[in-house]
Amino acid sequence: MSENNVNSIQAAETEAAQKIYKDIFIPKVHRIGRLTMAAAFVLAFLPVIYFVFVKGYMASASSYMSVIVAISSIGIGMWLTEPLAYWPVLGSAGTYMGYLSGNVGAMRFPVALNLQSVMNANINTMRGQIVTIVGIASSIVVNLVLLLIFVLGGEWLIGILPEVVMASFAFVMVGLLGSMIFMRFNGEGGMAKNVKGMAPYLLLAVILKFVIGKIPALSTWGMAVTVGLCIALGYVLYKRDCKKDAETVK
Template identity: 25%
Template sequence: MDRDKIYENDFLKPIMYWGKRTLLLATIISFAPPLYIYFAYGVIPTFSEVLKAFILVAPYAVVLQIVEPPSYFPILGVPGTYMSFLAGNISNLRIPCSAVAQNAAGVEEGSKEGSIISTIAIGISVIVNLIILTIGVFFGARLLAAFPPAINKALNYILPSVFGGVFGSFTIRNIKLGIISLVFCVVLAALNIIPANLIAPLGVAFTIFVGIKMIEKEHAEE
C-alpha cells in the first residue's frame, strides 16, 4: 500500500470518523449549563433578552463563522481543524504551534506531510496547555501575586507578540501581501469605524482575497 492510501485510510478516515462525533458531542454538551440552570433553578431569559444578546453577538459570530474555517484550515489540516475547534485557543495557540512546527520540519502547509506535523504539534500543545492550565488553576493567583508589577504588566503583551511572530513568519514568504494586509488592518483601526474585534477577521478575509487576485495575475502573465 502506497503512502497516499495509508494516509487516507489509516490516518485520515479514523480521525474524521471520531472528529465529527466528538465535535457533535461537544456541541450538545455546550447546552448543558443553561439547561441545568433552567431545570435546577427555573431561571430562563425572556425573548427580548435573547433577541438583544443575539443582535449584539450575531455580527461578530457570523463573520467568524465565515472567515475562520477557510483561513485556518490550510495551516491546521483536517485533523488539526477537528482538534483545534474542539480544544479552542485557535488563533493564539494552535495556529502558532502548527505553523512553527511545519516551518521547522520543512514541510508545506496543506500537504499530507504538513497535516501530519500539524496534528502532532497541536496534539502536544493541547497536552501542554492542559498541564499549564491545571498548574495555573491551583497556583496561578499565588504566582501572579509574587511577581513584580512590571512583570504582570508585561504579560499583557504575550498575545500581541505571538500574533506578531506568526505574522512575521508568513510575511517573509510574501512581503508584498504582508505589507498590504498590515496597512489594511492599521487603516481600519485608525478609522475606528468598526468594532475592534472585527478587524482581524476582516483582515484575514481581505488578505485571502488579495492573495487570490495576486496568484491569478501571476498565472495570467505566464
C-alpha cells in the same frame, strides 16, 4: 540494486502511503472530528440547559434574543471564515483540534507552521499530518495543565489580595473596552482611516444609547436595535463603496 529499482520501490511505497492517507487516514480524521465536535457542542450548552431548566434560573426571553442577535452579528463573519483561513496550514485534524481547544491564532497555528517548516513536511502528506497532530496534541495538554494551575492559583491569589487591589478590578471592563477600541483604531491601514471607518457606527451607537434610554419599552432590546441599525448603516456605506468601485472602473 540499480538506481531505477530503488526509485520504483520508493515510488511504490509512497503510492501505498498515499493510498493509506487518502482511503484510511482522511475518512478516520473526519469520523473522529465530526463525532467529537458534535458531542462537544452539546456538552458546551449543558450547563446553560441545567441552570435554566433544572434550577429555573430563567432570564427574560427578550434578553436571550438580544444576546443571540448581538453575538451572532459580531461572530458570524468569524464563524464562517476563520476555520477556513487556518485550514490550509492546520489540515482537517488540526482544525478540529484547534477549534475545540481554542487559541488557534496564538498557539496552534504557530506550532503547525513551525513543525512543518522545520521538518520540511507538507500538510497534504502523511508526514505533515502526523507531526502537526502530535505537536498540536502536545500543546493542548500543556495549555490545559497551565490553565488549571493558573485558575486554581488565581482563586487563591484573589483571596489574599488587599482590598485596594480588588477595588481596582472595577476598571477592568472599561480598560478592556478602551484597549479594544484603540487597538482597532491602530489596526492595519492607519489610524485616520480606521477612526473614519468606525466613527459613524460609534456615533450612531452613542446617539441610540441616549434615545433608547428615554424609551422604557425598548430598554431590553437596546443592544439588538443598536446592532441592527449599525449593520443597516454598514449596508448603506457598503452600497456607496460598491457604486464608487463601479464609477472608478468606468
